Amino acid sequence: xxxxxxxxxxxxxxxxxxxxxxxxxxxxxxxxxxxxxxxxxxxxxxxxxxxxxxxxxxxxxxxxxxxxxxxxxxxxxxxxxxxxxxxxxxxxxxxxxxxxxxxxxxxxxxxxxxxxxxxxxxxxxxxxxxxxxxxxxxxxxxxxxxxxxxxxxxxxxxxxxxxxxxxxxxxxxxxxxxxxxxxxxxxxxxxxxxxxxxxxxxxxxxxxxxxxxxxxxxxxxxxxxxxxxxxxxxxxxxxxxxxxxxxxxxxxxxxxxxxxxxxxxxxxxxxxxxxxxxxxxxxxxxxxxxxxxxxxxxxxxxxxxxxxxxxxxxxxxxxxxxxxxxxxxxxxxxxxxxxxxxxxxxxxxxxxxxxxxxxxxxxxxxxxxxxxxxxxxxxxxxxxxxxxx
Ligand code: SF4
Numbered sequence: 001x002x003x004x005x006x007x008x009x010x011x012x013x014x015x016x017x018x019x020x021x022x023x024x025x026x027x028x029x030x031x032x033x034x035x036x037x038x039x040x041x042x043x044x045x046x047x048x049x050x051x052x053x054x055x056x057x058x059x060x061x062x063x064x065x066x067x068x069x070x071x072x073x074x075x076x077x078x079x080x081x082x083x084x085x086x087x088x089x090x091x092x093x094x095x096x097x098x099x100x101x102x103x104x105x106x107x108x109x110x111x112x113x114x115x116x117x118x119x120x121x122x123x124x125x126x127x128x129x130x131x132x133x134x135x136x137x138x139x140x141x142x143x144x145x146x147x148x149x150x151x152x153x154x155x156x157x158x159x160x161x162x163x164x165x166x167x168x169x170x171x172x173x174x175x176x177x178x179x180x181x182x183x184x185x186x187x188x189x190x191x192x193x194x195x196x197x198x199x200x201x202x203x204x205x206x207x208x209x210x211x212x213x214x215x216x217x218x219x220x221x222x223x224x225x226x227x228x229x230x231x232x233x234x235x236x237x238x239x240x241x242x243x244x245x246x247x248x249x250x251x252x253x254x255x256x257x258x259x260x261x262x263x264x265x266x267x268x269x270x271x272x273x274x275x276x277x278x279x280x281x282x283x284x285x286x287x288x289x290x291x292x293x294x295x296x297x298x299x300x301x302x303x304x305x306x307x308x309x310x311x312x313x314x315x316x317x318x319x320x321x322x323x324x325x326x327x328x329x330x331x332x333x334x335x336x337x338x339x340x341x342x343x344x345x346x347x348x349x350x351x352x353x354x355x356x357x358x359x360x361x362x363x364x365x366x367x368x369x370x371x372x373x374x375x376x377x378x379x380x381x382x383x384x385x386x387x388x389x
Contacts, residue, residue, distance in 0.1 A: 003305035003365045006031045007313075008297040010275065013376035021275070021297050022061050027370035028299035029069045032269050037138070038075030041267070044136035045070070045101070046163055048144060049081045049089040052285030056276040058144050060093045062297075066140060066271070067100040077101040077140075080132050082163060083111055085283065106130035111166045117258045122179040122247060127258050128166040134262045141303070145274035145310055147291060148281050149221035150174065150248050152338040153348030155307045156270045157355060158281075161252035164259040173255060176247045177220045181239070185214045188237035196232045202329075205229075220244060224343035226331045242345040249347075253354035256303065260360065270306050272298045274314060279325060279341060289323035292337060304361030308352045311336060313367075 008024025017023055029035070045066060050057035063079065070077040079094065080086075083105035089095075096102050107114045113131035133139070143159035151158070162170050188194055194216060198206050205222035206229055209215035216238070225240050260268055274295035278288045295313045300306040319337040321330060330340045338348050356363050 001362045001364065003300060003302035003362045005298055005300040005302070005305050005309040005365045005367050007309070007367050007369050008371065009369060009373060010294040010296045011373040013373055013378045019371065019376065021273070022065055024370055025062055025065050025271070025297055025299075026069075028271070028297065029066065031368070031370060032299055032301065034066075034069050034140070034269065035073030037266070037269075038070050038073040041075045041138035042136050043070050043075045043077045043138045043140060044133050045077050045079045045140045045142060046106075046133065046159060047079055047081060047142050048159055048163060048282045049079075049085050049094050049103075050092050050282045051085050052088070054092065054282050054285060054287045056144070056146070056278050056287040056290075057092060057282050058142060058273050060098045062273060063094070063099045063142070066142060070140070071100070075138065078132070078136075079103045080106045080130070080136075082106055082130075082167075083109055104132050106132050106164065107166045108132075114166045115262070119254060119258065121251060121254055122176045124169070124172050124176065124251065126169070127255060128169045129259055129262060130164050130166060133164045133259060137263070137267060139260075139263050139268040141268065141270040143270070143272045144282060145272050145295070145314070146277050146281060147279045147338050147341055149342060150177070150346070151245065151252065151348065151351065152336070152342035152346035153307075153311065153351075154281050155272050155310050156303050157252050157256050157307055157351045160259050160303075161255040161351075165255055169255070173248065173251045176251045177244045178217075179247060180241070180243045182218055182241060182244055183216045183239075184237050185216075188234045189214065190234075193232075193234055197229050197238065200228045200232045202226075202228070203327075218244070220248070224329065224331065225345045226329070226343070240345070242347075245345045246347075246350055249350035250354045252351050253358055253360070256355065257358045257360055260303070266301070269301050270299065270303045272306060272310050274298065274310055277314070279328060288325060289320075291320050291323050291341060293317045293320070300365070302361035302365070304352050304355045304363055305365035306361075307355075308349070308363045309365055309367055311348050311352070314338075
């Protein structure tokens with residue numbers, strides 16, 4: 001099955017508002033028939049509202065357009081995000097007055113409002129979906145594309161996978177990376193050898209257990225799989241293995257499936273804004289320089305096709321290496337540029353592969369540019385209207 005992904009390129013031929021990304025968002029919402037689909041629906045608009053002083057999150061101009069489209073269609077929108085980021089969202093420009101609808105913490109102010117779903121996966125058996133998500137009748141998943149230290153890419157899947165679950169579940173989802181053993185203490189009884197392993201890592205990714213000195217822990221987020229630790233580790237004592245990162249991606253796909261299962265068929269749609277893509281997630285509380293060129297705006301009812309398309313488009317551009325923070329290193333230039341940044345085992349395509357296996361959509365898609373720049377005639381700059389349209 002081939003799914004449709006609507007796309008607005010960041011390119012424009014003329015200096016007019018109609019050729020810019022917010023205007024292209026309107027065209028995408030038209031193609032998704034959002035207005036016609038939301039009459040009398042209670043619509044949860046899931047957005048990552050950032051944290052602290054991050055400013056690369058989705059600008060309120062885009063959010064307001066989605067909110068207005070939902071209202072025009074007779075729906076009742078509210079913006080929803082996790083309690084600890086919603087508190088303070090006004091400092092990043094998200095207020096009900098600006099975006100045009102209420103803003104709620106997804107599981108209530110103390111994360112006590114949730115619905116438990118049973119599903120066994122490694123260390124997880126209960127997944128707690130935020131109440132405001134599960135009680136909505138329609139979902140608009142609006143994600144900002146960026147890098148991510150656990151999986152290299154945060155997009156449409158990530159926005160739901162972590163953003164629709166309470167903190168207890170999010171924490172267990174991160175712990176799945178430690179479920180498959182990677183440290184075999186019995187093969188390294190020598191304390192000096194353990195210190196050598198720790199010292200070999202330039203990223204502080206291996207640490208000693210506070211209470212059991214012969215146990216070493218891997219910080220999956222910090223590790224870029226450079227392999228320096230393996231060169232000094234006694235044979236068989238340490239594994240740097242894709243399974244530990246893949247399991248997090250699998251958990252994200254399962255989490256997304258559980259959240260989406262609370263909506264009737266056809267009652268969810270997905271958008272990704274791929275601009276100012278930073279090395280790490282919006283929850284870090286700051287905005288770094290972009291590490292990929294702006295790729296545009298994407299929309300689809302198929303979350304698998306959508307993230308696949310964003311990854312394919314961004315894969316065609318090189319990493320902006322001069323913008324990579326000095327604490328990170330590029331030790332490989334194989335695979336997607338986000339793997340150059342976060343390491344080869346953090347394969348951003350894994351989550352879409354797992355999502356497709358779970359029946360959430362298709363990796364085959366057709367990318368439909370809603371305003372192809374080839375169809376536009378360049379014009380001299382001329383007079384720039386203050387109204388701009
Ligand atoms: S692979 Fe590299 S980054 Fe990862 S723990 Fe080993 S030395 Fe550190």
